[in-house]
Amino acid sequence: MTLPLFETPDPSPPPDTGQTPPAAEATATPPQQYVAWLGGLVHSHQYGKLAELRRPPTAESPTHYEARAYAPTDEHRALYRQVGFLFARYHAGRTKPHYGYRSMGTAIRSIGYAGARGPSNPGAERLMMRILPARQIPWRHLQHAIERIRAGETTPPSWAQLITDLTRWTERGRPTAQTWGDDFYTRSRTANRTTGAAK
Numbered sequence: 001m002t003l004p005l006f007e008t009p010d011p012s013p014p015p016d017t018g019q020t021p022p023a024a025e026a027t028a029t030p031p032q033q034y035v036a037w038l039g040g041l042v043h044s045h046q047y048g049k050l051a052e053l054r055r056p057p058t059a060e061s062p063t064h065y066e067a068r069a070y071a072p073t074d075e076h077r078a079l080y081r082q083v084g085f086l087f088a089r090y091h092a093g094r095t096k097p098h099y100g101y102r103s104m105g106t107a108i109r110s111i112g113y114a115g116a117r118g119p120s121n122p123g124a125e126r127l128m129m130r131i132l133p134a135r136q137i138p139w140r141h142l143q144h145a146i147e148r149i150r151a152g153e154t155t156p157p158s159w160a161q162l163i164t165d166l167t168r169w170t171e172r173g174r175p176t177a178q179t180w181g182d183d184f185y186t187r188s189r190t191a192n193r194t195t196g197a198a199k
Helices: 030-043 047-053 062-068 074-090 104-109 122-131 139-151 159-167 175-185
Strands: none
Touching: 030 047, 030 062, 030 074, 030 159, 047 062, 047 074, 062 074, 074 139, 074 159, 104 122, 104 139, 104 175, 122 139, 122 175, 159 175
16 A cells, blocks of 8 residues: 555654664764763763753853763864753653664654654644754754654654764755755655664
């Protein structure tokens, strides 16, 4: 049976996806090391540090400097700090870390309710269409997306993949926006995007 173009299948990831932390050893990528550290804060119930990360990006604390130190270059320090903010927002009130699954496009595709998710949900589509055309990283809209994903108790994006994607946001050809749009609008994506993602 052929599904209508925008009918969305079960948005749940495979069992146990998102529960296994990315590698934290020296051979791991900087995004994987950073996300392993963030997950460790949740796992060890370091709520004070998580609360500090949830403060506005202009706030400074020892935890902010710890977060920024994971960035491989000075250029990416603010980006790592911002993703830490999104991670901490998603994990407010949670006692177990969720390392996420695939791209932000996939995660926003899960927003909505049974029968009206992703492209079939006007709110989710409006949000996606505010994010995709942005020439600079649309942090405010990404925060809104994470809040919607958290409120709906659906799966967040792979945090490590999110870092990798955002470091490419302004690259020629806009590969990140193109991939997120494909993941949001395409009914079934079978390609396994693992660059920097948790496995």
